[in-house]
Amino acid sequence: MDWGSFGTVRVGHATRKLSVFVMVLGWSRAFYARFTLDQQMESFLRGHVEAFAYFGGAPRVLLYDNLKSVVLDRVGEHVRFHPRILDLAGHHHFEPRPCAPYRGNEKGKVERVIQYLRHSFFAARRFSSVADLNAQLHEWLAETALARIRPTDEERRTVRACLDVERPLLVPLPEHRFDCEQRQPVRSGKRPYVRFDGNDYSIPHELVRKPLTLLASETVVRIVDGDAEVARHERSYDKRQVIEDPGHIEALAAKKKQARELRGRDRLRATCPHADAFLAALAERNERLTHNTTRLVRLLDQYGAETLDAALAEALDKGAIGAAAVAHLCDRRHRAGGKPPAIDLVLSDDPRVQTTTVIPHDPATYDALTDDEDHPHD
Secondary structure: OEEEEEEEEEEOOEEEEEEEEEEEOOOOOOEEEEEEOOOOHHHHHHHHHHHHHHHOOEOOEEEEOOOOOOEEEEEOOEEEEOHHHHHHHHHHOOEEEEOOOOOHHHHHHHHHHHHHHHHHHHOOOOOOOHHHHHHHHHHHHHHHHOOOEOOOOOOOOEHHHHHHHHHHHOEOOOOOOOOOOEEEEEOOOOOOEEEEOOEEEEOOHHHOOOOEEEEEOOOEEEEEEOOEEEEEEEOOOOOOOEEOOHHHHHHHHHHHHHHHHHHHHHHHHHHOOOHHHHHHHHHHOOOOHHHHHHHHHHHHHHHOHHHHHHHHHHHHHHOOOOHHHHHHHHHHHHHHOOOOOOOOOOOOOOHHHHOOOOOOOOOHHHHHHHOOOOOOOO
């Protein structure tokens, strides 16, 4: 088994290294290959599992170059293997065997296959994604690679015919598939997102800052809390992307809306002495408290507490119980004072925008720029 490097590919805004995992059966020369966007341990293990399924069993011995995914340390013939490769070997009952150092001839079969792939399959090949490239590769393996004549075979048998002879000698596949998911602990910051491989994935807002576990396959990213799956997303190989579950955003928006409503009533009561009586009058008339409160808070932001409280008092006195009537009274008082008309601030419904704090600045600072008589404007 070995890796081959095939340059880079663009995925959105990211540049990813394109690699190919190759495993060759030493006698029949049948081989399995798959392209990946990394050479991480999970891709390495997944390549083995897919290759064993393709061959219909596992070989009894696997020969490796001295990869860090296999050999963590070596002194002469004494080898310390990576624990994950030992887990895989125990699951499929094969012996991992590293090549002797500086013995390039020991892995000639796999290196020739990589060159065969490079020149006979990959050269000038067009593909839209790695999934598309692998689909083309698997078709090519069946139609071309297995149809070639086995090297040095005196009977001129095809690789496919030799694989049929070799397959019964392989170790049968176990009942359960080996788990190749990448697993890592994660914890969000203030925002309900966890970061993985350069991208942010949403989680339920109630799990913010709680320790969770992220499980990543080749196509799916899952976040679990103990044994319970709390989020599932399609994996992105782009960079700096925000991948969201609409349900997470809707739940967050509902919570923020409820909190805003409660804060809005508290603001009205704290700044406008007549607000309590007005809200009580709304309740007596069975008016929609949420709608009216939201509009009154908006009027508070537009006209200020003094104008709004005077309008509330006038509305109570006239029996005009409703936010629309208060808005009319505020506008009339505003105009009577010779002030410019108030303009609504329109914001997105996204809770991340709604909850952003903006510090207002006095625009009079800009007027001072025109007061310098020594530097008049053109």
